[in-house]
Amino acid sequence: MFYGGKGKSLGDHSLKNYKLVIQYEGTRYKGWQRQDTTEQTIQGKLEQIFSKMENRRVEVTGSGRTDAGVHALGQVANVQLMTDMSQEEIMNYVNQYLPEDIAVISITEVSERFHSRLNAKRKMYLYRVRNAEIRDVFNRRYVYVFPEKLDLQAMRRAAGYLIGTHDFQAFCTKKKMKKSTVRRIDRIEITKEDGEIRFLYEGNGFLYHMARIMTGTLLEVGTGKREPEDIQRIFELGKRENAGELVPGCGLTLVRVEYDEK
Amino acid sequence: MFYGGKGKSLGDHSLKNYKLVIQYEGTRYKGWQRQDTTEQTIQGKLEQIFSKMENRRVEVTGSGRTDAGVHALGQVANVQLMTDMSQEEIMNYVNQYLPEDIAVISITEVSERFHSRLNAKRKMYLYRVRNAEIRDVFNRRYVYVFPEKLDLQAMRRAAGYLIGTHDFQAFCTKKKMKKSTVRRIDRIEITKEDGEIRFLYEGNGFLYHMARIMTGTLLEVGTGKREPEDIQRIFELGKRENAGELVPGCGLTLVRVEYDEK
Numbered sequence: 001m002f003y004g005g006k007g008k009s010l011g012d013h014s015l016k017n018y019k020l021v022i023q024y025e026g027t028r029y030k031g032w033q034r035q036d037t038t039e040q041t042i043q044g045k046l047e048q049i050f051s052k053m054e055n056r057r058v059e060v061t062g063s064g065r066t067d068a069g070v071h072a073l074g075q076v077a078n079v080q081l082m083t084d085m086s087q088e089e090i091m092n093y094v095n096q097y098l099p100e101d102i103a104v105i106s107i108t109e110v111s112e113r114f115h116s117r118l119n120a121k122r123k124m125y126l127y128r129v130r131n132a133e134i135r136d137v138f139n140r141r142y143v144y145v146f147p148e149k150l151d152l153q154a155m156r157r158a159a160g161y162l163i164g165t166h167d168f169q170a171f172c173t174k175k176k177m178k179k180s181t182v183r184r185i186d187r188i189e190i191t192k193e194d195g196e197i198r199f200l201y202e203g204n205g206f207l208y209h210m211a212r213i214m215t216g217t218l219l220e221v222g223t224g225k226r227e228p229e230d231i232q233r234i235f236e237l238g239k240r241e242n243a244g245e246l247v248p249g250c251g252l253t254l255v256r257v258e259y260d261e262k
Numbered sequence: 263m264f265y266g267g268k269g270k271s272l273g274d275h276s277l278k279n280y281k282l283v284i285q286y287e288g289t290r291y292k293g294w295q296r297q298d299t300t301e302q303t304i305q306g307k308l309e310q311i312f313s314k315m316e317n318r319r320v321e322v323t324g325s326g327r328t329d330a331g332v333h334a335l336g337q338v339a340n341v342q343l344m345t346d347m348s349q350e351e352i353m354n355y356v357n358q359y360l361p362e363d364i365a366v367i368s369i370t371e372v373s374e375r376f377h378s379r380l381n382a383k384r385k386m387y388l389y390r391v392r393n394a395e396i397r398d399v400f401n402r403r404y405v406y407v408f409p410e411k412l413d414l415q416a417m418r419r420a421a422g423y424l425i426g427t428h429d430f431q432a433f434c435t436k437k438k439m440k441k442s443t444v445r446r447i448d449r450i451e452i453t454k455e456d457g458e459i460r461f462l463y464e465g466n467g468f469l470y471h472m473a474r475i476m477t478g479t480l481l482e483v484g485t486g487k488r489e490p491e492d493i494q495r496i497f498e499l500g501k502r503e504n505a506g507e508l509v510p511g512c513g514l515t516l517v518r519v520e521y522d523e524k
Contacts, residue, residue: 023399071400095396103397134357135365137285138333138404 015080018090019110020060022046022075025101026249027141032066032075042066042075042102049097050079053090063116063257064123067209069249071142073126074105074256078116114259122186122258125201125211128251129219132195143196144251150197150222152190158221159188161231162214170234170243171214172207181207190218197222200255209246217244277342280352281372282322284308284337287363288511289403294328294337304328304337304364311359312341315352325378325519326385329471331511333404335388336367336518340378378519384448386517387463387473389509391481394457405458406513412459412484414452420483421450423493424476432496432505433476434469443469452480459484462517471508479506 024042034044043060050058063076083090091107098104130136130143131150162185169181185203192198199215217234220226226244234242286304296306305322312320325338345352353369360366392398392405393412424447431443447465454460461477479496482488488506496504 025399073400092395100397100402101399103399105396133354134367135362137287137363137365138335140362142400 014082015112016082017078017080017110017112017114018087019106019108019114019116020046020077020079020104021106022072022077023103023105024072024075025141026066026069026071028099028101029068031068031070032062032064032072042072043077045098045102046077046079046094046104049094050081052097053093054082061116063120064206064254066252066254067212067249070252070254072254075254076116076120076257076259078110078114080112116257119259120205120257121260122202122204123206124255124258125206126253126255127199127201127211127215127247128253129197129199129215129247130195131192131197134195136195139196141250142253144248146219146247148223150219151224152192152197152222154224154228155190155197155218155222158218158228158231159190161228161235162188166235167238168207168210169238170240171210171217172240173209173213173246174240183207183210188214211252212247212249213240213243213245215244215251216247219247220244276344277374278344279340279342279372279374279376280349281368281370281376281378282308282339282341282366283368284334284339285365285367286334286337287403288328288331288333290361290363291330293330293332294324294326304334305339307360307364308339308341308356308366311356312343314359315355316344323378325382326468326516327470328514328516329474329511332514332516334516337516338378338382338519338521340372340376342374376521381521382467382519383522384464384466384520385468386520387468388515388517389461389463389473389477389513390515391459391461391477391509391513392457393454393459396457398457401458403512404515406510408481408509410485412481413486414454414459414484416486416490417452417459417480417484420480420490420493421452423490423497424450428497429500430469430472431500432502433472433479434502435471435475435508436502445469445472450476473514474509474511475502475505475507477506477513478509481509482506 028040030039030041032042034041043062046060047058060077060079066072087107091104094104128143130145133147165184167181168183183203183205187202189200201211221228290302292301292303294304296303305324308322309320320341322339322341328334349369353366356366390405392407395409427446429444434443445465445467449464451462463473483490
């Protein structure tokens with residue numbers, strides 16, 4: 001509606017490329033990715049504001065999708081703009097129009113070759129499980145409530161089998177695309193703090209639902225429903241039905257996305 | 263409606279007295295104190311559930327009121343019950359019916375003489391100021407956004423004048439009651455953390471709006487609008503109009519209420 005259409009194309013040299021770091025509470029959103037205009041999405045909100053600012057249709061490219069209800073402490077995106085505003089002015093403009101559960105926390109001009117998804121080298125996700133009888137009223141939107149007693153040592157042994165380069169097809173919800181399902185997990189830390197069990201995952205990439213299915217599988221090890229060694233068998237069979245349950249999106253936070261220094 | 267009326271009075275020896283510790287996010291509530299039935303209050307919610315549990319009208323006595331929008335990490339109340347349920351069973355019952363922004367985190371049988379308000383010896387309040395240009399999407403409900411540059415040292419000097427036993431009538435919103443307005447403030451800590459300035463107050467009691475007016479006054483010292491020494495003059499004059507502004511309730515949290523060990 002407000003795309004005045006000055007006809008600037010992405011190849012236009014007057015466009016500058018900006019890297020954005022974005023925080024959001026995902027509770028109210030259908031996830032990162034723009035859908036039709038009636039759905040609330042993070043990408044949709046950002047594109048709407050940048051398009052209004054530039055008076056043309058602007059696309060925002062994210063490092064990856066986050067699902068409905070998933071939060072971000074450091075989602076990264078890039079956007080090509082023709083504005084003469086300074087980085088700080090752009091940030092103020094965007095934050096002024098964003099709803100209070102989304103914030104752009106940094107904006108930096110980068111090389112025109114920078115692509116937030118294709119250049120991402122590592123991602124870190126945090127899954128928070130509220131593991132107590134009593135709810136935490138202040139963090140209730142950021143945790144999955146799971147009060148059953150959990151064996152931390154067993155979950156840590158199981159996590160050891162997930163680390164490394166594997167075909168994670170059993171740990172993802174199938175999509176139509178026939179892309180590689182091999183990923184490298186560098187680190188899984190499982191800690192207990194303030195009535196929560198926190199699962200921190202670091203790896204070179206995460207398939208659709210992967211962090212949540214890994215967490216669901218580890219929780220089943222934690223309750224004794226399965227053994228740590230089962231992870232090996234799940235990899236061998238490569239079938240989704242052998243892995244654990246998909247835990248809810250509300251417990252998941254995309255902590256950060258890393259890129260090679262240039 | 264559901265008060266069947268078994269006619270138990272508070273003097274009845276079959277009643278046991280319980281101390282409750284309660285957490286709540288105050289955002290959705292008109293404060294602690296029960297008002298008419300159309301208003302959402304914390305006390306009202308608790309009394310409704312206990313009354314249903316006991317099939318009679320049950321009153322819950324709080325250590326003090328918290329205003330609309332104010333949160334609690336450790337509000338204390340007491341309630342007299344005739345149930346045969348164990349402490350754990352009572353807690354589970356109540357938490358099951360409470361909305362997700364209120365939780366009873368402990369319940370202990372205490373002497374019949376225990377009164378949560380009259381026996382309270384010390385209270386601790388925390389006021390959180392978001393002191394950064396960019397909002398914090400995850401803590402936005404618990405902070406007052408105030409991005410102006412603040413002089414911490416000046417605010418700490420001013421806080422020094424607030425400590426001790428004083429007549430705090432200038433730091434409270436007048437009510438009709440003619441009770442004493444003398445209170446003792448033992449400690450004020452002002453810290454900077456994660457883009458926030460946090461004001462921690464400890465004292466033997468807090469008048470209506472006192473923590474919020476002290477914070478508003480300290481913020482005016484922080485911006486240079488007034489000098490630390492002004493506090494002395496405010497005490498001398500004893501007039502509300504000389505103290506600083508009342509800051510919003512959303513930044514305030516009742517951290518804990520202390521009692522003498524028995």
